[in-house]
Amino acid sequence: MPASPSTARAINDRLALRFLQQEGPLTAGQLKQLTGLSRPTVADLVDRLTAAGLITVVGESGEQRRGPNARLYGIVADRAHLAALDVRTGGVSVLVSDLLGGVLAEASVPIRGDTGTGPAVEQAVTLVERAAKEAGAASLHTVGVGAPGLIDPATGELRDSSGLPEWHRRLVTALQERLPARVIVENETNLAALAEQREGAARDRDTFVLLWLGHGTGAAVVLDGALRRGASGGTGEIGFLPVPGTTALPSATDCEGGFHSLVGAAAIAELARTYGLSIDGQADGPAAAALVRRAVRAVAGRGAEDDRDAGAGGDIGGGGDAVPDEDTASAFLDALAGRLAIGAASVTAVLDPGCVVLGGEVGQAGGRVLAARVQERLVRMSPLPTEVRASALGGGAVLRGALLTARDGAQDDLFAPPAR
Template structure:
């Protein structure tokens, strides 16, 4: 057990900091010289670490070897399954993108997901696949609850995808995955508690407490779209067509009314405005929502615009897949 813990500690440092020398690993881990020497030998024999160069090549005298991760030790895929297209990104174990593919949904979805993933993989074997899709995902079964908004979705689709790919495939709500990206690289970095309000062609929210996405018993945590606000479902109050015709002040007022419910119950301290509208609205929309939210909810709450660049769902899917693969491979 001590060896496993030490090995994972060293691997995580190499993931975080890049190639390191044995003395640097000793300093960072507090482990002895023989222990670090043994773990490096063990990791190299396991094909997890290799010598990537030398430290101090620009000076005279003996140089220390630099040890780095073997990037091709495993590959993962993150998938964004939306209403119009399937997009897959494949990354190596260090997180470097190795391939990407997108296919438009024109009817039958069966087979399209696997083809998109395989095109992105380019012949590389995959360790883990994480798919983000709209809808409730039951945490116990890993399957969608009820009807999906994705055209061509049929019961048993995920089972067929898993069978054809022959690797672990995890299905997750797309807003939950966007929250993972926000927590790791976006506006919520450093905050263990927050609610992500997703304002896009779909309306919803993700709840993160204690640094973990909270899904609820049936996967319904954060489904604010069905809340009744001013006699209208929130998803209708801020639908894409409606939002396009609102001035910024009215839009902020409507968003604040939906956010006030989760803030009053959860007291997260932070609300992140995500999706296309939240990202484009920027700091100005966040400021207006914060002003109106302060008058509606009893708990003081900061509001920030999403700062995740690109596809947050896809990034969250890749990050989640990497976590699972690293636990599998690194122990």
């Protein structure tokens, strides 16, 4: 059955808007070429989208040409404002952007472990409101939230999860009550995979697995371009995977004894200590990343391309930027790679993804040096060809993925066909 005229117009409008989003400002002639639509059809849709306030003339194309054919049309970036949140056990980071993803404001706030649920929620919501005000946003259209824990695939809600503070679950409800905005919540590792797929290490892959290596451990599975969540939303809970090399088995409420016990931040710090290396302060994701980064420096040199995330904290042996000797650093990285390969081999044997991305702060800090060592061991453990890559976005992938999710949601709403 052919589409009605109104449906056909809506389809054409969305097609044009997607090209304007992906390619930037375009002339009507360029839109005609990209969409394959006739000149009168393109002229009509340009008039409709302009009248709706979704696009506007942003300049002219060519040095000599002037007039209607030279007009460059672009999406009205401030048609909607978006926010993205990265919710961690120790605090919240937020950024506010326009409809095209241009960042207008960024902020973060630490939240102590002994902070009550109500005060913690208030700190986080106030942070979002303050960032929106700084960005000049009268209101937010869509908010994307990345959080640890399970997301119910039926309701989209953050489910109870062992070991996470209560304010995590209360935060989403508070945002919905305080902000006149749509709130979309997603597992942090899934958002990191989305960001790596769109803008990072997996841009040329429609099937891959991301291993999240930060304070905790997780995985995200992308098959044929689609994120897989599982029947209960638990796809990728690799921290609970029973593996050799631990002293116990994980339980339904505690991942200790699982893969997390081999490659979580605390496990990396403990492994480092066996090689005479130590981290000053708390063994969190940034500190573990700093340790791995300095080991990579010792192996590949301080100017190595893999040393890309200079913002992470933590010191080795109290020496600030102290770098271990090459043999010690190499032995430590080999041991860590052996542990990572156990998890990667398990995932590969079941899913055959062809590509594993070492994500999070630790994956980015290890860079190509660590990725190559993991791949070398994986080749010996699995008959399935699998490329191992380092994250291009590191810990920032969660926030970027939350923004991409918010942008997709806002555009689906703003670019939707009109109600009939």
